[in-house]
Amino acid sequence: MKQLNSAGRARARRAGVRAARAVRGVGALVRRAHGRFAGVIRDAGLATAEYAVVMIAAVGFAGLLVVILRSSEIRETLTNLVRDALSV
16 A cells, blocks of 8 residues: 555545535535425425315305305395495
8 A cells, every 4th residue: 555645645535525525515515405305295284185175164154154144034134235335
């Protein structure tokens, strides 16, 4: 095996340090990417479930409004309110 002089050893040491930094940089990059996408993959169906719950609540609220607005008392009150607002 060839012996390195001090300049050769320094060059080899710098190359080793650069290689170690590159490996650490790749590891950090992979950890950051995993951290970003891990939550997305885990929660992928959550948004769909939330939309379904909101849609069911909206349909229930719309049904309640239809039942309330079909009553004659409410209809008369709203009609009088609109007439008063238009007569101003």
